[in-house]
Amino acid sequence: xxxxxxxxxxxxxxxxxxxxxxxxxxxxxxxxxxxxxxxxxxxxxxxxxxxxxxxxxxxxxxxxxxxxxxxxxxxxxxxxxxxxxxxxxxxxxxxxxxxxxxxxxxxxxxxxxxxxxxxxxxxxxxxxxxxxxxxxxxxxxxxxxxxxxxxxxxxxxxxxxxxxxxxxxxxxxxxxxxxxxxxxxxxxxxxxxxxxxxxxxxxxxxxxxxxxxxxxxxxxxxxxxxxxxxxxxxxxxxxxxxxxxxxxxxxxxxxxxxxxxxxxxxxxxxxxxxxxxxxxxxxxxxxxxxxxxxxxxxxxxxxxxxxxxxxxxxxxxxxxxxxxxxxxxxxxxxxxxxxxxxxxxxxxxxxxxxxxxxxxxxxxxxxxxxxxxxxxxxxxxxxxxxxxxxxxxxxxxxxxxxxxxxxxxxxxxxxxxx
Amino acid sequence: xxxxxxxxxxxxxxxxxxxxxxxxxxxxxxxxxxxxxxxxxxxxxxxxxxxxxxxxxxxxxxxxxxxxxxxxxxxxxxxxxxxxxxxxxxxxxxxxxxxxxxxxxxxxxxxxxxxxxxxxxxxxxxxxxxxxxxxxxxxxxxxxxxxxxxxxxxxxxxxxxxxxxxxxxxx
Amino acid sequence: xxxxxxxxxxxxxxxxxxxxxxxxxxxxxxxxxxxxxxxxxxxxxxxxxxxxxxxxxxxxxxxxxxxxxxxxxxxxxxxxxxxxxxxxxxxxxxxxxxxxxxxxxxxxxxxxxxxxxxxxxxxxxxxxxxxxxxxxxxxxxxxxxxxxxxxxxxxxxxxxxxxxxxxxxxxxxxxxxxxxxxxxxxxxxxxxxxxxxxxxxxxxxxxxxxxxxxxxxxxxxxxxxxxxxxxxxxxxxxxxxxxxxxxxxxxxxxxxxxxxxx
Numbered sequence: 001x002x003x004x005x006x007x008x009x010x011x012x013x014x015x016x017x018x019x020x021x022x023x024x025x026x027x028x029x030x031x032x033x034x035x036x037x038x039x040x041x042x043x044x045x046x047x048x049x050x051x052x053x054x055x056x057x058x059x060x061x062x063x064x065x066x067x068x069x070x071x072x073x074x075x076x077x078x079x080x081x082x083x084x085x086x087x088x089x090x091x092x093x094x095x096x097x098x099x100x101x102x103x104x105x106x107x108x109x110x111x112x113x114x115x116x117x118x119x120x121x122x123x124x125x126x127x128x129x130x131x132x133x134x135x136x137x138x139x140x141x142x143x144x145x146x147x148x149x150x151x152x153x154x155x156x157x158x159x160x161x162x163x164x165x166x167x168x169x170x171x172x173x174x175x176x177x178x179x180x181x182x183x184x185x186x187x188x189x190x191x192x193x194x195x196x197x198x199x200x201x202x203x204x205x206x207x208x209x210x211x212x213x214x215x216x217x218x219x220x221x222x223x224x225x226x227x228x229x230x231x232x233x234x235x236x237x238x239x240x241x242x243x244x245x246x247x248x249x250x251x252x253x254x255x256x257x258x259x260x261x262x263x264x265x266x267x268x269x270x271x272x273x274x275x276x277x278x279x280x281x282x283x284x285x286x287x288x289x290x291x292x293x294x295x296x297x298x299x300x301x302x303x304x305x306x307x308x309x310x311x312x313x314x315x316x317x318x319x320x321x322x323x324x325x326x327x328x329x330x331x332x333x334x335x336x337x338x339x340x341x342x343x344x345x346x347x348x349x350x351x352x353x354x355x356x357x358x359x360x361x362x363x364x365x366x367x368x369x370x371x372x373x374x375x376x377x378x379x380x381x382x383x384x385x386x387x388x389x390x391x392x393x394x395x396x397x398x399x400x401x402x403x404x405x406x407x408x409x410x411x412x413x414x415x416x417x418x
Numbered sequence: 419x420x421x422x423x424x425x426x427x428x429x430x431x432x433x434x435x436x437x438x439x440x441x442x443x444x445x446x447x448x449x450x451x452x453x454x455x456x457x458x459x460x461x462x463x464x465x466x467x468x469x470x471x472x473x474x475x476x477x478x479x480x481x482x483x484x485x486x487x488x489x490x491x492x493x494x495x496x497x498x499x500x501x502x503x504x505x506x507x508x509x510x511x512x513x514x515x516x517x518x519x520x521x522x523x524x525x526x527x528x529x530x531x532x533x534x535x536x537x538x539x540x541x542x543x544x545x546x547x548x549x550x551x552x553x554x555x556x557x558x559x560x561x562x563x564x565x566x567x568x569x570x571x572x573x574x575x576x577x578x579x580x581x582x583x584x585x586x587x588x589x
Numbered sequence: 590x591x592x593x594x595x596x597x598x599x600x601x602x603x604x605x606x607x608x609x610x611x612x613x614x615x616x617x618x619x620x621x622x623x624x625x626x627x628x629x630x631x632x633x634x635x636x637x638x639x640x641x642x643x644x645x646x647x648x649x650x651x652x653x654x655x656x657x658x659x660x661x662x663x664x665x666x667x668x669x670x671x672x673x674x675x676x677x678x679x680x681x682x683x684x685x686x687x688x689x690x691x692x693x694x695x696x697x698x699x700x701x702x703x704x705x706x707x708x709x710x711x712x713x714x715x716x717x718x719x720x721x722x723x724x725x726x727x728x729x730x731x732x733x734x735x736x737x738x739x740x741x742x743x744x745x746x747x748x749x750x751x752x753x754x755x756x757x758x759x760x761x762x763x764x765x766x767x768x769x770x771x772x773x774x775x776x777x778x779x780x781x782x783x784x785x786x787x788x789x790x791x792x793x794x795x796x797x798x799x800x801x802x803x804x805x806x807x808x809x810x811x812x813x814x815x816x817x818x819x820x821x822x823x824x825x826x827x828x829x830x831x832x833x834x835x836x837x838x839x840x841x842x843x844x845x846x847x848x849x850x851x
Contacts, residue, residue: 036847040595061454078659078731081814083459086450088814089821234847242840249833250599253826257603260822261631264735272736272811273728282771432842436835443828463663463705 028214032236033228035220037398041111042218043247044104045210050248051101052206056199058094066146068192070185073148074274092263098140099266100255102289105133113320114341116329117219123321125212130318132205137290139198142191144287149271154284156183156191162297165304182277222398223330232398283358291355292348298359299371309371316378323378325386333392337385344377466589468581471525479541481530484588488530488538489576490549491586494560499523501547502560512571516561519575527578527586528562534569549573603826619769621742622749624801628808629741631823634816635809640671642788643806646799649786651730654722654777656710659731660810663704669816670809678704685709723763725776734804734811741808743769748800751779 006027008014017023065084067076080087109129112118118126141159145152160177164170179186217228226232234240258266266288270281286294296313300306316323331338350370357363457465467484471491474480479492494502499516503523507513520526530549532539537553544550545566546559556567563572578588627636644665647657662682665673673681682702687709690697702709712718719726728736737743746769754766760774767775781799788794809815 057451061451064455065458075659079458079460082659082664083461085453085456085458087454087458088818089450090454092818238843239847242836242843246833246836246840247595249829249836250595253599253829253833254602256822256825256829260818260825263818269736269738269740272732432835432839436832436839439828439832439835443832446828459663459667460661460705463661468703 030235030237031229032214033230033233034218034236034240035226035232035398036234036239037220037222037232038218038240038243039221040243040247041107041115041221043244044108044111046244047104047248047251048101048108049206050251051097051104052199052202054097055094055101056203058090058097059196059199061090062094063196066192068146068189070148070188070275073146073188077147089259092259096255096258096263096266098143099258099287099289100251101136102140104251105136106289109133110345113344114331114338115219115221116223116324116326116331118321119324119329120321121216122213122219125209126321127318128205128209128212130314132202132209134314135198135202135205137293139195139202140287140289142195142198144271145188145191146195147271148188148275150273150275150279150281151268151271151284153183153275153277154281155286156187158284159286160187162303162307165307167304219329220398221330221332222395223328223332224394224398226398285356288352288356291353292351293355295351295355295367296371296374298355299364299368313371313374316375320378320382324382326389326391327386328391328394333394334385334389335392336389340377340381340385344374347373347377466587469586469588470584471586472584476524479526482588484576489588490526490528490530490541490562490573492526492541494520494524494526498547498560505559505561505563509565510572511564514561514563514572516563519561519563519572522580525586526560526562527575527588529574529576531573532556532569533564533571533573534567539573621739621746621769623742624745624804626741626805626808628805628815631819633819635669636805637672638790638792639802639805640809641673642790642792642798643802643804643809644671645789646781646786646803647730647806650780650799651803652708653711654718654727656712656718656729657708657731657810658710658729660708661704662702662706662708664810664813666704667813670813671806675704682706723776727777730807730810732811734808736811741804744807745800745804747775748781748804749796 006017006024008017008023013023062080065076065080065087067073077091080091082088084090112126112129141155145156160174160183163173163177166173175181177187178184179190217226220226229235268285268287285291293310293313297306297310300309326334326337328334331341347370351367351374354363354367354370359367465485467482469480469482469489469491471480471493474491474493476493476495477498479490481488481490483489502516505516507515516523519528530538532551532553534551534554534556537551539549539551539556539558541549544557546557548557548559548562548565550557551567551569554568556569557565558569558573559565561572562575564570576588578586581587627634627639647655662678665671665681666675666678682704685702685706686699687702687706688697689700692698712721715726734740734744739746747767750768750770752766752768754760754773758766758773760766764774764776765778766773781796781803783796784794785799786794792798812818
């Protein structure tokens with residue numbers, strides 16, 4: 001992959017690098033030509049890496065004290081909160097860290113949707129990213145079961161029961177998942193094992209994700225191809241590293257706000273009630289980051305239909321590079337697509353809100369409307385728009401809008417710091 | 419100093435300051451991750467234990483669990499005390515007077531853990547009227563001092579005190 | 590997105606987070622009574638004497654039915670809580686008989702409590718608790734403030750919310766009317782009333798005072814490290830703002846090199 005002719009300065013460095021080119025890799029990452037017009041929406045990749053490492057480190061530490069047994073799990077979490085040195089801090093970082101992780105991933109995904117980062121030649125980066133997203137949801141779902149509160153238990157029951165919708169083999173699959181005839185200790189144990197495993201699968205996929213990115217190089221707000229290196233690029237270090245660190249610090253301020261001052265606001269109070277198989281909570285809700293899918297699931301009165309539609313919602317995202325027929329990448333130059341993008345954002349936020357509401361009456365009706373619109377956006381609007389939309393003319397280079405005062409609305413204003 | 423150099427110095431100071439402040443934060447972050455492995459509050463609360471020894475007859479001993487390890491509490495007879503105090507320090511691998519090990523000579527309170535590799539020695543066995551460790555053949559005397567075998571030092575005396583004539587507080 | 594907008598966005602999200610203490614769960618219809626709790630807000634702290642009185646209320650009124658199984662007697666002496674002295678904690682613990690064993694004869698026995706022991710449960714298990722309370726389980730109170738939407742305000746309102754039922758409201762035997770309980774039916778009779786107990790510090794034990802004190806105590810029980818959390822949080826956020834400022838100016842200096850060569 002490297003066209004570097006990097007030679008380490010020290011003899012030891014050269015000896016090592018000849019046998020395992022880690023120093024060459026380091027040089028490549030330092031020099032990696034990055035478009036100089038990247039804005040703050042591009043800092044979320046680095047932020048996500050921080051989130052993954054935070055979850056892994058706090059998770060491994062929590063696993064030193066947590067007991068994955070139905071009779072002891074809830075109590076072990078309380079012990080962490082009360083007796084373990086800084087246990088309360090590590091636990092709250094881990095639980096709020098999951099929310100921050102999803103906040104960042106949604107911003108990261110919507111950045112790609114707006115700027116066309118999923119389009120050729122970056123389709124595989126997008127697909128690997130989707131797999132990472134799915135694994136994140138699996139890890140988060142199983143992680144939420146571990147404290148063995150009421151929501152842990154009943155959320156697990158509802159979601160694992162969905163698999164019974166599969167014809168013929170559904171019931172067997174559910175029994176297999178449970179390791180018994182209901183969600184119980186065997187289920188908890190295996191969820192703990194898999195919850196520990198998945199972040200490392202994600203870590204591997206993130207390496208592939210970044211590797212695949214480094215082949216074509218980053219997309220940029222204007223969406224046009226650039227030569228690298230050139231006057232349009234800057235070396236990753238120090239220009240992008242310092243910007244990523246600054247954005248990360250702003251992100252950490254919000255993270256700290258939650259951890260230290262509102263650590264339970266994103267959660268559900270029912271999860272502080274120990275799991276009781278005899279009593280179902282009045283409203284079973286997943287964590288906020290899964291709500292849009294929950295809304296889609298409940299829109300369909302048929303169990304199998306709901307499951308298929310929920311997976312379908314993910315599927316249309318995965319095949320997005322082939323649904324969007326527009327030759328123009330960035331929404332900056334696609335005035336019509338831009339409007340539909342923001343409507344999609346509102347639609348997803350609506351689905352999220354409705355997922356937290358009871359699935360009846362007006363709420364259910366609106367959830368259905370929002371679900372239909374979601375699929376309409378991907379399956380009808382995007383393919384059609386590619387052909388019908390009159391796009392704005394693209395600039396010749398990314399430096400040009402700065403010099404000539406710009407053709408598009410997002411052209412750099414002189415006090416803008418991108 | 420030229421304006422260019424001046425600017426460069428200010429810039430370097432800024433970078434140095436950023437790195438330094440950043441490093442402080444990193445250190446502050448690492449500490450909780452390390453400290454959480456230290457004994458937690460519930461473990462520290464069990465760090466002391468009170469033992470009722472009113473039922474222990476002279477010549478008999480009991481074993482209690484303290485901080486996860488066995489503690490031998492032996493009530494010694496006058497003969498046993500005299501014998502153990504008559505030992506010449508030159509004969510000891512780890513010279514220590516019995517008076518320094520058992521302030522109240524009637525009671526020997528010590529960690530029942532062999533100082534060789536951690537096995538629990540057996541009472542009233544061995545060549546020195548004390549304890550014998552079956553793992554590698556260490557012999558201890560009636561004061562818990564190593565007399566023969568691979569153990570390097572005498573069995574450890576924990577911190578303890580008599581809160582009243584019937585109760586020993588260990589730890 | 591411009592830098593200014595990024596900063597404004599960050600600060601506004603932070604503002605919302607810091608000053609919102611309600612959870613987003615769908616709760617009951619009626620608004621809870623609101624109290625200006627000393628522990629609320631980013632600088633919140635517990636009132637020590639209120640905590641000690643609250644413990645007295647728990648011990649003399651609630652503990653006959655409600656366990657607090659995740660608390661130990663030593664917690665009563667730890668920093669950030671009621672902060673009873675070491676002697677007081679020992680005395681409180683010693684006032685209880687605690688199960689222990691088996692002894693060397695293989696028998697279970699009881700002994701006076703120590704600081705390291707957990708709070709004694711009124712019933713040996715959940716079934717016994719239900720049987721003794723008309724089939725309803727008096728919930729464990731260790732984390733009750735976090736386990737109810739509305740938190741401390743809800744618990745306080747519940748304790749204050751026993752009223753005459755509306756004329757047409759049907760209540761079974763052993764069920765009581767409460768204004769704030771979901772569905773308005775509760776199996777616990779009003780646990781508190783004016784002068785129900787005599788506070789050892791002489792404070793007037795009105796229903797309002799009893800409710801406030803026990804709610805404060807229960808909030809501490811659910812969040813014993815609240816004060817440390819607030820203190821650390823303030824330091825962390827100030828530190829992050831400081832570091833972000835330094836990094837911001839570093840970033841501007843670095844990027845000058847690009848903007849200068851066009």
